[in-house]
Every structure is written in structure tokens, then in C-alpha cells.
Amino acid sequence: MIRVLLVDDHTMIRKGLRVLLESYSQIKIVGESHTGNDAILKANQLEPDVVLMDLSLPNGLDGFSASNEIRKSNPFVKIVILTMHDEEIFVQKAITVGAHGYILKNSHGELLLQAIVEVYRGKRFYKTSVSEEIINLWLKSDAKTMPSVLTLREKELVRLIVLGYTNKEMADKLLISVKTVENHKTNIMQKLGLDSKHQLIQYAIKNRYLDLAF
Amino acid sequence: MIRVLLVDDHTMIRKGLRVLLESYSQIKIVGESHTGNDAILKANQLEPDVVLMDLSLPNGLDGFSASNEIRKSNPFVKIVILTMHDEEIFVQKAITVGAHGYILKNSHGELLLQAIVEVYRGKRFYKTSVSEEIINLWLKSDAKTMPSVLTLREKELVRLIVLGYTNKEMADKLLISVKTVENHKTNIMQKLGLDSKHQLIQYAIKNRYLDLAF
DNA sequence: CAAAAAGTAGGGGACTTCCCCTATATGGAA
DNA sequence: TTCCATATAGGGGAAGTCCCCTACTTTTTG
Numbered sequence: 386m387i388r389v390l391l392v393d394d395h396t397m398i399r400k401g402l403r404v405l406l407e408s409y410s411q412i413k414i415v416g417e418s419h420t421g422n423d424a425i426l427k428a429n430q431l432e433p434d435v436v437l438m439d440l441s442l443p444n445g446l447d448g449f450s451a452s453n454e455i456r457k458s459n460p461f462v463k464i465v466i467l468t469m470h471d472e473e474i475f476v477q478k479a480i481t482v483g484a485h486g487y488i489l490k491n492s493h494g495e496l497l498l499q500a501i502v503e504v505y506r507g508k509r510f511y512k513t514s515v516s517e518e519i520i521n522l523w524l525k526s527d528a529k530t531m532p533s534v535l536t537l538r539e540k541e542l543v544r545l546i547v548l549g550y551t552n553k554e555m556a557d558k559l560l561i562s563v564k565t566v567e568n569h570k571t572n573i574m575q576k577l578g579l580d581s582k583h584q585l586i587q588y589a590i591k592n593r594y595l596d597l598a599f
Numbered sequence: 600m601i602r603v604l605l606v607d608d609h610t611m612i613r614k615g616l617r618v619l620l621e622s623y624s625q626i627k628i629v630g631e632s633h634t635g636n637d638a639i640l641k642a643n644q645l646e647p648d649v650v651l652m653d654l655s656l657p658n659g660l661d662g663f664s665a666s667n668e669i670r671k672s673n674p675f676v677k678i679v680i681l682t683m684h685d686e687e688i689f690v691q692k693a694i695t696v697g698a699h700g701y702i703l704k705n706s707h708g709e710l711l712l713q714a715i716v717e718v719y720r721g722k723r724f725y726k727t728s729v730s731e732e733i734i735n736l737w738l739k740s741d742a743k744t745m746p747s748v749l750t751l752r753e754k755e756l757v758r759l760i761v762l763g764y765t766n767k768e769m770a771d772k773l774l775i776s777v778k779t780v781e782n783h784k785t786n787i788m789q790k791l792g793l794d795s796k797h798q799l800i801q802y803a804i805k806n807r808y809l810d811l812a813f
Numbered sequence: 814c815a816a817a818a819a820g821t822a823g824g825g826g827a828c829t830t831c832c833c834c835t836a837t838a839t840g841g842a843a
Numbered sequence: 844t845t846c847c848a849t850a851t852a853g854g855g856g857a858a859g860t861c862c863c864c865t866a867c868t869t870t871t872t873g
Contacts, residue, residue: 395683395705401615491655494610536849549761549800552830564852567831572849583763733871750819766860778822786819 386413387505390433392424392451393417393467394442398490402437405494411502421446421454428455428462435501436485440468440475449482450540456483465506467497486510523569535576542569546582547589600627601719604645606638606662607631607653607681612704616651619708625716626668635665642676649715652698654682654689663696670697677718681711690727700724731792749790756783760796761803 389412393399399417406412416432418424421442428436436455440448445565452464454534465486466479479487486502488497503510511520535543545555552570556563579585600789603626620626629645633754635656642650654662655785666678679700680693686699693701699718702711703726710726717724749757759769766784770777793799 396707397615397619397704397711398612400619401609401612404615404618405610491609538850545797547763547800549795549797551796553828554795554797561850562852563829564854565850568851570830571832581763581768582765583768586761586763638814744870752820767858775820776822777859778824782821784860 387411387435387501388413388431388433389417390415390424390427390431390436391417391438392419392421392436392442392448394419395439400568402497406498406501409493409498412498412584419443421448421451421562424451425454425458432459433462434505436462436464437467437497437501438464439453440466440470446537447544449478450537452479452484453482454537464508465500465504471514474513476513479511480520480584488512493496520569535573537567539573539576542566543573543589546570546573547586601625601649601715602627602629602645602647602648603632603715604638604641604647606631606633606635606656606665608633608656612653616711620712620715622708626712635661635668638665639668639672642673646673647676648719650676650678651681651711651715652678654680654684663692666693666698667696677721679718679724683764684807685727690725693725693759702726746748749787753783753787753790757781757787757799760784760787761800781800 389406391402391414392401393402396419403414403417407414415433416427418427419442424436424438424442425446425463427433436452438448438452442448442451446454448466448468452466455462455464460483462485464482464484466475466484467488468475469490471489476487483508485507486500486509488500488510492512493563500510500512541559542555545558550558552563552566555566559566574580574585575589577585579588603620605613605616605628607616610633613633617631621628630641632641633656638650638652638656641647650666652662652666656662656665662680662682666680669676669678674697677700678696678698680689680698681702681704682689683704685703690701696807699721700714700723702714702724706726713725714724715725722735755773756769759772764772766777767781769780773780788794788799791799791802793802
């Protein structure tokens with residue numbers, strides 16, 4: 386049995402995936418997460434073989450950041466990105482964060498099953514319109530060695546800042562004090578060499594932070 | 600028993616919905632469709648009370664067109680649009696094609712049940728971030744080519760706000776006083792029925808106010 | 814033409830953010 | 844083990860934002 390963790394913020398889609406995948410005897414759904422942080426937690430607790438990861442997650446962490454963290458602390462877990470974005474930059478990012486699979490949401494169950502089984506067996510399974518040649522290029526090149534300057538916590542902050550949350554709102558959301566939020570903001574601006582909020586937002590847009598916001 | 604027809608191209612989601620809805624004794628799933636044309640056929644054959652309609656359907660006919668056809672030939676059938684798009688344009692379009700309900704895929708089962716029951720009873724049930732004021736405006740104005748509620752100047756402001764400019768920066772940029780900027784912001788929030796900056800930003804992104812920014 | 818909407822601007826007070834510090838606990842790397 | 848990075852939190856003051864008003868043009872519309 387392949388132990389699978391489902392990560393998607395849409396309850397209905399999670400439930401649908403569960404029903405679908407549980408009809409295959411090889412698969413056992415061991416848990417569901419609706420946020421990135423919860424996914425990281427559950428990946429540690431439940432030790433799934435495969436994580437089925439949506440990209441757009443609410444509350445700070447997106448699917449890429451969550452995948453990155455899971456792979457760092459638990460390198461045997463395989464991750465399949467499940468998304469509707471059929472874009473080069475996303476596939477590339479999936480590879481850099483260590484996902485072994487990438488499959489589009491309009492695929493049918495058999496393909497999803499195939500993806501899960503293949504990555505479980507240690508193979509890679511990228512089903513997109515991006516050509517194999519390009520994917521192989523990325524896999525060969527050291528796409529992995531491009532660490533972001535920002536820490537996990539700082540990335541969460543960036544996301545919330547870009548989405549227009551005030552310091553107070555972020556503090557409440559992240560269960561920290563306003564002072565800590567201020568510190569993080571200062572550090573982020575310094576690290577990125579920016580000196581205004583709109584520069585930060587344009588930076589975030591260029592680096593595709595917004596695509597995952599919804 | 601409310602007779603329901605499910606329309607969604609994703610097999611997994613259809614199956615999940617069936618399981619979910621059949622747990623309620625008021626509901627009976629009388630059929631499933633995976634394309635718009637099939638939905639029109641089945642709506643005639645099976646005479647459901649409510650059609651649960653996804654928007655993105657393959658093979659030509661989308662959920663809106665299918666809904667329109669169903670309503671034309673069978674005006675007693677109520678339609679609930681089920682989608683992940685929380686965007687003004689879609690809600691507006693749903694109203695124009697005669698759908699009595701609009702509900703997001705990240706909603707929970709209870710809300711979906713409520714939506715089905717309400718529209719079955721002849722009420723309208725639109726569960727989106729679009730404000731009630733705007734929806735009522737559309738319902739009154741026959742909703743055809745409803746222009747955005749915001750004025751030109753206000754749209755300019757929205758764009759700068761979303762891009763993270765401060766009041767002072769906007770005032771300088773637009774050659775008006777900070778007080779005027781504050782007034783515009785207040786008016787914008789009121790018109791859209793929002794009460795926080797991050798709601799405004801998410802609204803703007805969803806409604807593609809930012810197209811000029813990229 | 815009269816009325817409404819759009820765009821402008823201000824007062825004043827409460828609240829928030831920003832910017833300069835300092836400080837502590839923790840965990841990992843040299 | 845010592846040191847650095849991360850994450851946390853606070854003081855204090857200046858600056859900015861928000862929210863309640865009012866008020867004046869100009870343009871649009873009934």
C-alpha cells in the first residue's frame with residue numbers, strides 16, 4: 386500500500402481525490418491538509434510515501450515552500466504537484482523544490498494513479514506541455530542550488546504583506562507580536578535591498594509570489 | 600427528495616460530490632454529466648429539480664452556455680454554479696444565464712446542501728466575495744453589460760493601492776492631497792462592501808485590475 | 814434647470830506603522 | 844563550545860493612516 390497525504394485547500398476536491406484514490410487497492414490515504422504548515426506537520430507525523438500537493442494554499446505557505454520543507458526534513462517522501470497551472474516556470478520550480486511528479490488537475494484518475502505509483506518507485510513523472518528536452522535540461526543543471534535569501538518565516542511574511550495584511554493582522558494570523566512582525570519586515574527589506582513597500586510588491590510579482598495566492 | 604443532476608468534467612470530483620450529497624436524505628442524485636451537451640440532454644431526460652454545474656467543461660460548451668440552454672428549454676430547473684472562480688465577471692455571468700445559485704468549491708458540504716435546498720425553494724443563493732450590494736444591482740439592472748461600480752479615478756487608486764503605494768506616494772503621483780486619497784479609499788471600500796485592505800487587494804487581483812501592472 | 818455624482822480638500826483624534834535601539838532563547842555550524 | 848542565524852519581543856518618538864465629519868467645484872444626468 387502506498388501511503389498518501391492529500392494537500393489541497395478545497396475541501397470538495399480533497400474529498401473527491403480521497404474517494405477516487407481509495408478505489409485503487411494500492412493506495413491508502415493517511416491524511417489531508419489544507420495549508421502548507423499543516424502539510425509539513427502531517428508529513429512528519431504520518432510519514433506518507435507520497436504527498437499529493439496543490440500549489441495555491443492559504444495562510445502564508447504555498448505548495449512549493451511546503452514541498453521544499455518536507456523534502457528537506459524528510460528526503461524519502463516523494464511529492465507530486467497537482468495543479469491547473471501548465472506553465473514552464475511552475476514546472477521548473479517544482480523540480481527545484483524536489484518534487485518528483487507534476488500533474489495537471491484536469492487529468493483523469495488513471496494518470497494520477499500512474500503518477501503516484503511511478504514516483505513511489507523512485508521515478509520522475511512530469512505530465513505537462515513543457516517539452517521533455519527542457520525538463521531534462523533543468524534536471525541536469527544545478528537548478529537546485531539557488532537558495533532564496535529569505536527564511537521560511539520571512540517568505541510567509543512577504544506573502545501576507547503583498548496581499549495587503551497590516552502588521553496587526555499578520556501578528557494575529559501568525560500568533561506573534563506586532564514588534565516581531567516589524568522586525569521581520571525590516572530584515573526582509575534589508576536582505577532584498579529594497580526600501581519601499583511597493584518595491585517589495587513588484588519584487589514579489591516578478592518572482593511569481595502572486596500566482597500562488599489564489 | 601430533491602432530484603439533482605451533477606455536471607463536472609472531473610470524475611473524481613463528481614464521485615466525491617455524489618458521496619457527499621447522498622449522505623443527506625433530502626437529496627437524490629439522478630444523474631451525472633461530464634460535458635455541457637450531455638448536461639442539456641440529461642436535464643431534459645431526467646427532469647432534475649436542481650443542476651449542480653461546474654464551469655470549466657470540455658468539448659466546446661462551457662457551464663454557462665449549458666446553463667443558458669437548460670434554462671431556456673426547461674425554466675423550472677434551478678441551477679447552482681459550482682466553481683473555484685470567485686470573480687465578479689463569473690458571478691455576473693451566472694446571473695445573466697439564469698443560475699439561481701453560485702457556490703465555491705472550497706465550501707463545505709453543509710453550505711452546498713443549503714444552496715441546493717434554497718434554490719429548490721425558489722430563492723437565490725450566491726456565496727462569493729462579491730458584495731450583496733453589487734449582486735442586487737445586477738439583479739435589478741438585468742445585469743447585461745454592468746460596468747464596474749468604480750469610477751476611473753477610483754480604479755487608478757485601486758491599482759496604486761494594490762501595488763503597495765502609501766497615501767503620500769499616491770498623492771504625489773496623482774498631484775492631489777493626501778486627504779483626497781483618503782477620501783477615495785473610503786469611497787472605494789464602501790462601494791465594494793469591503794472593510795480591509797487585504798480584501799481590496801484580493802478583490803483587485805481576482806477581478807484583473809492589475810493587468811496593466813504586468 | 815435642478816439634482817446627483819465625481820473630484821477635490823480640510824479638521825481632529827485614535828490608532829498603526831516605521832525606525833532607531835536592546836534583549837532572550839534556540840538550534841545548527843565552525 | 845563558541846558563534847552566528849533565526850525567531851521572538853519590547854521602548855520611545857516621529858510619521859503616517861484611518862475614520863468621523865464638513866465643504867467647495869465641475870461634470871453628468873434626469
